[in-house]
Amino acid sequence: METNTASDEQTLLPHIADTVRAVAQLHADHHLRSTTVEKIVDRWTATLGNPGFLGWVACAVLFWIMANLVLRGAGYSAIDPPPFALLGWALSAMGLVIAVLILSTQRRSDQLSELREQMTLELASLTERKVAKIIELIEEQRRDSPELRNRDDHEAREMTERTDAKVILGAIKTSHDEIISNADSTSTS
Secondary structure, eight states: OOOOHHHHHHHSOHHHHHHHHHHHHHHHHHHHHSOHHHHHHHHHHHHHTSHHHHHHHHHHHHHHHHHHHHHHHTTSOOSSOTTTHHHHHHHHHHHHHHHHHHHHHHHHHHHHHHHHHHHHHHHHHHHHHHHHHHHHHHHHHHHHOTTSOOOOOHHHHHHHSOOOHHHHHHHHHHHHHHHHHHHHHHHHO
């Protein structure tokens, strides 16, 4: 069932539609930057990740074993007699290729995930600045309005101060290092 994205976008509020377009553009840019080899690897990984592929491999292995046993039972020389060394080699090689395909696809997926994470952090930072500005404006209105009781709200004043991401990152690192240090000293005791 296909959906009409143009009509879906019309039902969204403009700021939500902008966000949807930004996320879609992020994914599209990631796809457009991929090389031909990366696109082929992605297609192969998608095919190999399909449950039907496992069924196909199981059928091929069963056919290989049965064909070799039938040939041997009929008095002919089996291509791969038991214990099926060629089959083992082929499955090992296929496993290696599949592992490399999965790792390659995972690397590309991680790149996209990092882009989304960066976008999320940027949006969180922007949201924090907007919220601080809103609190600042509300506090200003409270101070200027004769109908509202003028009082000092320390928490609101603190919330109007913008957060320095570098200071927070440093605090997280310091806290992390302290936790690890305490855990290490506890485990050696």
